[in-house]
Amino acid sequence: xxxxxxxxxxxxxxxxxxxxxxxxxxxxxxxxxxxxxxxxxxxxxxxxxxxxxxxxxxxxxxxxxxxxxxxxxxxxxxxxxxxxxxxxxxxxxxxxxxxxxxxxxxxxxxxxxxxxxxxxxxxxxxxxxxxxxxxxxxxxxxxxxxxxxx
Numbered sequence: 001x002x003x004x005x006x007x008x009x010x011x012x013x014x015x016x017x018x019x020x021x022x023x024x025x026x027x028x029x030x031x032x033x034x035x036x037x038x039x040x041x042x043x044x045x046x047x048x049x050x051x052x053x054x055x056x057x058x059x060x061x062x063x064x065x066x067x068x069x070x071x072x073x074x075x076x077x078x079x080x081x082x083x084x085x086x087x088x089x090x091x092x093x094x095x096x097x098x099x100x101x102x103x104x105x106x107x108x109x110x111x112x113x114x115x116x117x118x119x120x121x122x123x124x125x126x127x128x129x130x131x132x133x134x135x136x137x138x139x140x141x142x143x144x145x146x147x148x149x150x
Contacts, residue, residue: 004069008037011063011069012039012063015056015059016039016059019059021048022041022043022044023039023040024041024081024085024086025086025088026088027088033073034073034074036077037076039077040085040088041078041079047080053080057078082150083150086146087101087143087146089140090127091122093119100117100149101146101147101149102115102147102149103116103117103146104145106143107142109138116131117131117132122140126140127143
């Protein structure tokens with residue numbers, strides 16, 4: 001996540017958690033003159049309902065009206081991470097050891113940026129995937145985007 005998205009996550013996390021859900025991550029996708037700011041929330045035991053998304057969206061909208069953390073026009077979306085959930089931080093990789101993930105790196109490793117494999121280890125700042133029967137290890141900081149494969 002970019003520094004701006006980390007700051008937004010830090011800003012909204014207490015409010016989201018006070019509503020009884022967990023902040024899974026924050027993502028921003030540009031589209032023309034405006035962008036989409038996606039807030040992913042999770043409830044490990046019960047799953048996320050539309051009511052959860054609406055409550056969180058109302059509260060976050062109020063915070064953003066005051067703090068104005070996004071330059072330009074944007075659309076706020078609040079949703080569950082879903083079955084092919086994005087992996088935003090090191091703990092997400094550790095939680096899903098043994099699961100298949102797609103990972104795109106910021107710069108090439110062994111001549112490629114995209115990897116699909118089983119998450120083997122998530123230690124310190126290192127992530128290890130089993131890709132085509134070969135272990136590929138890279139620093140978490142090298143990850144541009146990652147998600148589970150459903």
